[in-house]
Amino acid sequence: MSNAPPLPTAGGTPKRKASQRLPPLVDGLVSQRARDLLDVIEKWVDDECIPSDAVYTAQLGTGDERWNGHPPILEDLKKRARELGLWNMFLPKNHYSNLNEYDRYGGAGGFTNVEYGLMAELLGRSRIASEACNCAAPDTGNMEVIARYGTPDQKKAWLAPLLAGEIRSGFLMTEPDKASSDGSNISLSIRQEGNDLVLNGSKWWSSGSGDDRCKIFIVMGLSDPNSSDRYKRQSMVLVPSNTKGIVVHRMLSVYGYDDVLTLGSAPHGHGHITFDNVRVPVSNLLLGFGKGNEIMQGRLGPGRIHHAMRSIGSAECALEWMIARLNDDRKIPFGIPLREHGVLLEWVAKSRMEIDSARLLVINAAAKIDSGDAKAALTEIAEAKVAVPRMALEVIDRAVQAHGAMGVCQDTPLAYMWTRTRTLRIADGPDEVHLNQMGRRENRARAQECIDRIVDQKRRTDELMAKYKVVDKQLGGSKVSGFKAKL
Amino acid sequence: MSNAPPLPTAGGTPKRKASQRLPPLVDGLVSQRARDLLDVIEKWVDDECIPSDAVYTAQLGTGDERWNGHPPILEDLKKRARELGLWNMFLPKNHYSNLNEYDRYGGAGGFTNVEYGLMAELLGRSRIASEACNCAAPDTGNMEVIARYGTPDQKKAWLAPLLAGEIRSGFLMTEPDKASSDGSNISLSIRQEGNDLVLNGSKWWSSGSGDDRCKIFIVMGLSDPNSSDRYKRQSMVLVPSNTKGIVVHRMLSVYGYDDVLTLGSAPHGHGHITFDNVRVPVSNLLLGFGKGNEIMQGRLGPGRIHHAMRSIGSAECALEWMIARLNDDRKIPFGIPLREHGVLLEWVAKSRMEIDSARLLVINAAAKIDSGDAKAALTEIAEAKVAVPRMALEVIDRAVQAHGAMGVCQDTPLAYMWTRTRTLRIADGPDEVHLNQMGRRENRARAQECIDRIVDQKRRTDELMAKYKVVDKQLGGSKVSGFKAKL
Amino acid sequence: MSNAPPLPTAGGTPKRKASQRLPPLVDGLVSQRARDLLDVIEKWVDDECIPSDAVYTAQLGTGDERWNGHPPILEDLKKRARELGLWNMFLPKNHYSNLNEYDRYGGAGGFTNVEYGLMAELLGRSRIASEACNCAAPDTGNMEVIARYGTPDQKKAWLAPLLAGEIRSGFLMTEPDKASSDGSNISLSIRQEGNDLVLNGSKWWSSGSGDDRCKIFIVMGLSDPNSSDRYKRQSMVLVPSNTKGIVVHRMLSVYGYDDVLTLGSAPHGHGHITFDNVRVPVSNLLLGFGKGNEIMQGRLGPGRIHHAMRSIGSAECALEWMIARLNDDRKIPFGIPLREHGVLLEWVAKSRMEIDSARLLVINAAAKIDSGDAKAALTEIAEAKVAVPRMALEVIDRAVQAHGAMGVCQDTPLAYMWTRTRTLRIADGPDEVHLNQMGRRENRARAQECIDRIVDQKRRTDELMAKYKVVDKQLGGSKVSGFKAKL
Amino acid sequence: MSNAPPLPTAGGTPKRKASQRLPPLVDGLVSQRARDLLDVIEKWVDDECIPSDAVYTAQLGTGDERWNGHPPILEDLKKRARELGLWNMFLPKNHYSNLNEYDRYGGAGGFTNVEYGLMAELLGRSRIASEACNCAAPDTGNMEVIARYGTPDQKKAWLAPLLAGEIRSGFLMTEPDKASSDGSNISLSIRQEGNDLVLNGSKWWSSGSGDDRCKIFIVMGLSDPNSSDRYKRQSMVLVPSNTKGIVVHRMLSVYGYDDVLTLGSAPHGHGHITFDNVRVPVSNLLLGFGKGNEIMQGRLGPGRIHHAMRSIGSAECALEWMIARLNDDRKIPFGIPLREHGVLLEWVAKSRMEIDSARLLVINAAAKIDSGDAKAALTEIAEAKVAVPRMALEVIDRAVQAHGAMGVCQDTPLAYMWTRTRTLRIADGPDEVHLNQMGRRENRARAQECIDRIVDQKRRTDELMAKYKVVDKQLGGSKVSGFKAKL
Secondary structure: OOOOOOOOOOOOOOOOHHHHOOHHHHOOOOHOOOOOOOHHHHHHHHHHHHHHHHHHHHHHHHHHHHOOOOHHHHHHHHHHHHHOOOOOOOOOHHHHOOOOOOHHHHOOOOHHHHHHHHHHHHHHHOOOOOHHOOOOOOOOHHHHOOOHOOOOOHHHHHHHHHHHOOOOEEEEEEOOOOOOOOOOHOOOOEEEOOOOEEEEEEEEEEOOOOOOOOEEEEEEEOOOOOOOOHHEEEEEEEOOOOOEEEEEEEEEOOOOOOOOOOOOOOOEEEEEEEEEEEEEEEHHEOOOOOOOOHHHHHHHHHHHHHHHHHHHHHHHHHHHHHHHHHHHOOOHHHHHHHHHHHHHHHHHHHHHHHHHHHHHHHHHHHHHHOOOOHHHHHHHHHHHHHHHHHHHHHHHHHHHHHHHHHHOOOOOOHHHHHHHHOOOOOOOOOOHHHHHHHHHHHHHHHHHHHHHHHHHHHHHHHHHHHHHOOOOOOOOOOOOOOOOOOO | OOOOOOOOOOOOOOOOOOOOOOOOOHHHHOHHHHHHHHHHHHHHHHHHHHHHHHHHHHHHOOOOHHOOOHHHHHHHHHHHHHHHHOOOOOEEHHEEEEOOOHOOOOOOOOOOOOHHHHHHHOOOOOOHHHHHHHOOHHHHHHHHHHHHHOOOOOOOOHHHHHHOOOOEEEEEOOOOOOOOOOOOOOOOOEEEEEEEEEEEEEEEEOOOOOOOHHHEEEOOOOOOOOOOOHHHOOEEEEEHHHHOOOEEEEEEEOEEEEEOOOOOOOOOOEEEEEEEEEEEEEEEEEOOOOOOOHHHHHHHHHHHHHHHHHHHHHHHHHHHHHHHHHHOOOOOOOHHHHOOOOHHHHHHHHHHHHHHHHHHHHHHHHHHHHHHHHHHHHHHHHHHHHHHHHHHHHHHHHHHHOOOHHHOOOOOHHHHHHHHHHHHOOOOOOOOHHOOOOOOHHHHHHHHHHHHHHHHHHHHHHHHHHOOOOOOOOOOOOOOOOOOOOO | OOOOOOOOOOOOOOOOHHHOOOHHHHHHOOHHHHHHHHHHHHHHHHHHHHHHHHHHHHHHOOOHHHHOOOOOHHHHHHHHHHOOOOOOOOOHHHHEEEEEEHHHHHOOOOEEEHHHHHHHHHHHOOOOHHOOOOOOOOOOHHHHHHHHHHHHHHHHHHHHHHHHOOOOOEOOOOOOOOOOOOOOHHHOEEEEEEEEEEEEEEEEEEEEOOOOOOOEEEEEEEEOOOOOOOOHHEEEEEOOOOOOEEEEEEOOOHHHHHOOOOOOOOOEEEEEEEEEEEEEEEEEEOOHHHHHHHHHHHOOOHHHHHHHHHHHHHHHHHHHHHHHHHOOOOOOOHOOOHHOHHHHHHHHHHHHHHHHHHHHHHHHHHHHOOOOOOOHHHHHHHHHHHHHHHHHHHHHHHHHHHHOOHHHHHOOHHHHHHHHHOOOOOOOOOOHHHHHHHHHHHHHHHHHHHHHHHHHHHHHHHHHHHOOOOOOOOOOOOOOOOOOOOO | OOOOOOOOOOOOOOOOOOOHOOOOOHHHHOOOOHHHHHHHHHHHHHHHHHHHHHHHHHHHHHHHHHHHHOOOHHOOOOOHHHHOOOOOOOOHHHHHHHHHHHHHHHOOOOOOOOHHHHHHHHHOOOOOHHHHHOOOOHHHHHHHHHHHHHOHHHHHHHHHHHHHOOEEEEOOHHHHOOOOHHHHHOOOOOEEOOOOEEEEEEEEEEEOOOOOOOEEEEEEEEOOOOOOOHHHHHEEEEEEEOOEEEEEEEEOEEOOEHHHHHHOOOOOEEEEEEEEEEEEEEEEEEEOOOOHHHHHHHHHHHHHHHHHHHHHHHHHHHHHHEEEEEOOOOOOHHHHHHOOHHHHHHHHHHHHHHHHHHHHHHHHHHHHHHHHOOHHHHHHHHHHHHHHHHHHHHHHHHHHHOOHHHHOOOOOEEEEEEHHHHHHOOOOOOOHHHHHHHHHHHHHHHHHHHHHHHHHHHHHHHHHHHHHOOOOOOOOOOOOOOOOOOO
């Protein structure tokens, strides 16, 4: 245990529970049921999930075997989660109430985005907690899609086992050599032949595609290339992962890791996949031809809240590691304990400030979605999408730096967290696309108003100057004429 | 009017009112009375105050006369404010209800910190709006102090005319050559001689001391140098500004301006003052000997919220100028309108995101103070104190840069705003002091908890490794021994 | 003298002279004559100019009189400079050797850009040193222009008195409401009528136009609006400042200061000027019709080196103030001397590092110009133009913050320096224009090369993979096919 | 080849060679011999090494086998390097001339730090180039140490085969749970027993320790714990890696990679090693008891230059990938080619500027070492050590972001480069230690000088104020007294 900080002699103050630490602005938006569950989740994550992370990693290993099998500790954690009533909490109010008891699998859904967001923060502290309570991406988004748009047969075949945690799923959107952040660029071909759909093309960053338990893919493809509306050319299709013609060519690494793309994602990697005359029945189509981008849009808002809140959890966790490190009395460079170094104390303070600020931004976006005005929340969601990973990367990187060489290796969760968080500046579209769209939206919405206001105020100023007979006193020298001040 | 952007041809969408633009997280915390007033304030600030800013500046002038007289437009605006019921809104609930009707001067106080904070944001858009509704620093803090700690005689003599807006006041804390961010360093001498207090020493950054209407100073000094408690050595005394022995030696400029120290402050400068055997009766003492630092502490929390929210208002205003500039079609460098330049659109987006984030941070601190737990809000207040001016400086500087040479001169409010905001990284203690204290506080409060948790989790991991008989697979080569993974 | 840090008890090591502190990379490029002069300049600036800065400022005053008269101390300093052989050092080798002894006015020109750049750094430490040795903008650029392109009559009339320091000059380029960073947008009309040129239009940011000694303007205007080459539409004309029809309407402030636009500029402000049928003889044309942008281009390179090096001098000066402040033992907040605060020590270190780095960047650009390849130095000059003011603003702002309230007022040179430096991110085109052009230039010059190289390397990799019969081992699981690694 | 950008239709300008692209400031410091070799190296790295990087990576694989064997392509590259005369170029002038012909192994050493630094930049473009020409860390530093301090027997046993590239070596300094950036904290015990030294303790981050070819360790340990001089307590010992009692427990990962610690390092990982009564003869001691820190100091300067220059090479390479990406016409998000996006062009420009600036900083430090004044170069070396990795991380991260998901995976060298560079902010002491020491050094060296100068200038100002009878005009109002302006 040589790298862990030593136990201090005296016990500290009892830590306040998650439900007691809610920011004042959030406090009024959380039901008692959610508060109770937050405390259960926190205890479970800290006492059971985080200690299991290292075991899970070790069970996976780093050798050839890591691509086969499935760490047994995760199945045990899933059982435990269901015992604690921690299952499918992500299922939002509206879908949750539309499902019958059987469908829900006894899960604990039905929360607002604010409430589940707070839970996701806690889940984000652990590598495997999200999957252990069936709240991992991309399954969560996929389940929402099938719950919302699926036919009864589709639900029975795929939603039921997904809600039960018996299988996993993939979401195949991104294509190599395409600017996939613009959904209208997707070009894997979907062609109808009689009662079949025939798929040809390639996908990559297909999360979970290396996992044997991943049984179903939702595939976005180009079905109506001639539609006059660019955004009605794509469709989504349910494709069983073992369908003939699908080949997973290789796994993509992420800064040397096999899998990290999404904080809530189970492992087994991001595949580069080809579709060669892959056939599924037309009944596997979701919602209808040309509806791919419409489904896409509905899927992204809450998903971005989840990612952002899990990243907040990572950042909080990194701050805890940094604080522990500062009090490790075996590390006293140049005779001064780390906790007395002003630069490090400033890192702690800035991290505290930046995490708190980012959390409010995300919960504000969640509250706007909850208020029913999801489309009006575009700016708030984009703010959270862009601001949080940048903040979390900074906080985690400080913690890495405070740990020295220990920070970049497997002896803390920090390096893995950083990598996972780094991908969030790219996933669902790079920051720059979101910032550009935010900028255009703000400019378009407000240009007229801003110009009007400034022009109006200038006009009133001129009237007031005349009324008060102001002789401008600001000019110097004998050359001064009656030119009026501009503002 | 050559520098104002031209009117576009078509009318835009009607602007939503302030009460309709509240962030979702804040919405539930604002009473109908406050919402109504927010809309009145917004209209008054935009339609009457901002157009008056330039007139006021011109009436002040930049020549010798600027130190004498008082711009008449301000008195007119004050009348107008009282007609609209905009007066003394800063007076917080508890003080407000303790004052009788006469004392209140018909003012509209009694709001929560969240509510008045939102009003202060609107006031911060104009140079003179805060003073025009009697909500300018340092008067607001001074009035709170006298309302809270003053004797009936002190209230009658000074609080009444201050609440009526008939006089102004100074707060004399900072001393040259002292680290004044630590109140226990204050050393202007206060000595009792019979029924008199005799003051000797010097003060600087005495805001408002160049203004003839400034009739009363609250002076912090060293009265009990031998007290064993460093923080019980100072006292506060009410000193009429015309008392014999007070000399205002010179005015301090701020980046070339005569006065900008505090966003809500009226002009007439920051003085460098000496006290030479200045005598006032002992009855002018506030609260008691040695109580200076205690009064100081109570004064700062809400004041920091006010400064921060006014800075949010400045930043919003700067963003509006930037947006207007982007749509000024006389400025089309290299053939592309400014609104099509990706870098500038990114500035708009980041500014939107950073302002929204900072606002939530301040309002969260205000809500924590409102919940009655002011002392527990130390971290939240410090977060707002540090984060907001940094954000606002960045947003304003982007707007300056987008305007080119026009941005640094008097033709926009931007250069003045920047300067005013810059002082807030120093006023009430430099950022670095606050960050250091935040870091220490966070570290002290959480060190034990963080260490315990990590050590505990490590222990559980070891148990789980044993239980699952994990043979660590991550090591390579023939040299591998049974050494266990750390995490 | 209460604000100056106290003298420490013991004397320190003797300071090394400027010629002894040259960075190793620069050492070999400086002649003995330049080294000798560097030491003379350094002593003169430190011992005579900087102490005079405050006197000069006080002689100017801040009242009405500041627009009239001329601080006598500056004329005394000019005399002294000539005694020391410090005059017109800016005059570059080629122009210098083309002028006869009389023209040179005994000045000490003829240096390389590297050599004069190092001198400019020293001059930049003082507000008035540049003018005191006749090396202030815009006169330097104007003298270069007349020396290079002027007719004998033009030289006699204007170059001679400028070289002698008897008059000053203005450079009127920027226009309100134009994107003046693109010279082809300049639109003040220049129309030929018989032997006269008739000028109509307006200019602003006309540095020095408030100064009675400013006798001659170089005016850029639109003479050939129909030329097919956008960059051959403008001309430059010599216009005496007292010509009929010229009105200086008002002075533009810069963050509250009357004048700061350029580090080397004398005061008396930046004017907003109109031209109403202003007539000068055609013989006042410089170089020829349509040659305005050509002259402009030649003027900018060395001028940017001068500005950048003076800013380096400002930054060094700010660092010295910061170091002195850290050792002011009257300022010991919370019991620890400032020099023991880790955050402040890091500011010193970063400032040291950033100044040293920026200096090398500028001198490298100067060396490239000196190597005769001024056009090929576009990127190097742009790097210096953009990087140096950003660096200097950061260093100066740290020094301001370290001084607290003292840093924003007139008690140190820091606030003035910051403002002066801030304008350099805008003058001669905003950073964003330069960055955009650098980006385009780099991309255009290297796109083909970069693509070729990467494609070529990929092809070779494929050949090597085949040669070595590599079976890619990086893929996991049973699904792996023969897909090859990309890189 | 689907991810490589397509070939443009027309050929570009021929690329200039490395020797033709030297910055002007550097040009005069490079001999013809070095220039010739630079061009040979550049061609070899681009044409042979970079294409081999992917083959090497594939030969290593990502499965169990990666810990065994040795990619054959590297041995072929080594042969090729020797044919081209590219061998041991790192060997500095003084050591090189002290070795006889046999020792040098026909290598091409004897260059200045500036010259070899420029070569290291080119080597840093490839993962394996440094090792392929026997210039990889830690061998280079180890060879320098043995060449400088080794006995003839030590040289024969270890220097000869190292110079020949037949074996590799480890440098075992860092210990877990120690603040190893302070050499006096090293505590692995070295005890003399008769003619033996007995070593007990543990080391980690022992680069290369996973490689079978790594035959010799230089081990730093605590031999004289009672020495009154903290920095004379440690010694260095040569320990064959197969000595009994040495156990490599596990390999440390770096952000998911097996090995990346140092840019020039060969793979096979960073081991965590224990020493249990490891015995070597006393004759294996280097230089003498208590000389460990002395050897350490001499070793670090040039090594930091090498690391920094290789990082410059990485950054240049990342910029090339970014430029190629911008011109990949399959990626046209929202209808605009990437090369037209202002934000991305600004990234190119800033990267160009930052790389150029950092390169000059490093070469300046190298030139200072070359001037024989290595101890006086402490600040310059620290500047390079701190500034370069920060710059390179930023440039590489921009390139990653510009590539989207492709940037984080194995399809470009970017993710690996970032990780490698990230460790350089920690290796040889974290940034914060270097900044703190730089700050203290600068403060100590200059405090007296800065104070003297400012106090002196203030005194002269006072004299001048008196001489010129200045009545300060900057104060306002009737209260003004004769208080003098401070500056």
